[in-house]
Amino acid sequence: xxxxxxxxxxxxxxxxxxxxxxxxxxxxxxxxxxxxxxxxxxxxxxxxxxxxxxxxxxxxxxxxxxxxxxxxxxxxxxxxxxxxxxxxxxxxxxxxxxxxxxxxxxxxxxxxxxxxxxxxxxxx
Numbered sequence: 001x002x003x004x005x006x007x008x009x010x011x012x013x014x015x016x017x018x019x020x021x022x023x024x025x026x027x028x029x030x031x032x033x034x035x036x037x038x039x040x041x042x043x044x045x046x047x048x049x050x051x052x053x054x055x056x057x058x059x060x061x062x063x064x065x066x067x068x069x070x071x072x073x074x075x076x077x078x079x080x081x082x083x084x085x086x087x088x089x090x091x092x093x094x095x096x097x098x099x100x101x102x103x104x105x106x107x108x109x110x111x112x113x114x115x116x117x118x119x120x121x122x123x124x
Contacts, residue, residue, distance in 0.1 A: 002026035002113050004095045009118030012085055016122070020080040022095030022115055027076065033101035034078040036069060037108055038062060039117075040091035047106040048093070051078060058104040085122045092117040 008020040024034060031053035039045040049069035050058045057069050068081045078095060096111035105111075 002097070002099075004097055004113055004115035006093070006095045006115040006118040009093060009120045011121040011123065014086055014122055014124050016085050017081070017083045018085065018120060020082070020093055020095075020118060020120075022078040024076040024078070024095075024097055024113075027097070027099065030099050031101070032097050032099045033104060033111075034071060035096045035098075035111060036078065036080045037094045037096055038089075038091050039094065040088070043091075045094065045108045047108070049080065050104045050106070052101060052104055056104065058106075060106065082120075085120070087122045087124045090120055090122045093120055094118075 003025050004022055006022045033050055033052045035050040036048040037045045038048050047060050048062045051071045066084045070079045094117045095115035097113045098111045
């Protein structure tokens, strides 16, 4: 069974930092992408960054030079280091994964497996 477990959300003041982690289990050696999505209140879920099975990272405009996505392949763990957080960064952050993924897709419909989400709150 494939499972994704996120951690690392919380509340910070503007300018602060957080590191989100997502541990994937159940993929074995199967090639897969892992991604981080954000859903702000009242908005659609949007991709933040995607990492493929080779460690290639695709960032979206949300990253804006402030976030860094990385992956520990041995531990099947995705990390999103977020710095200079602003109130507009608040929302639920979700981890997603898709087996056999080679295109680093941005759409939430492209991912089959999802974590439970972790809340990020940024106060001004």
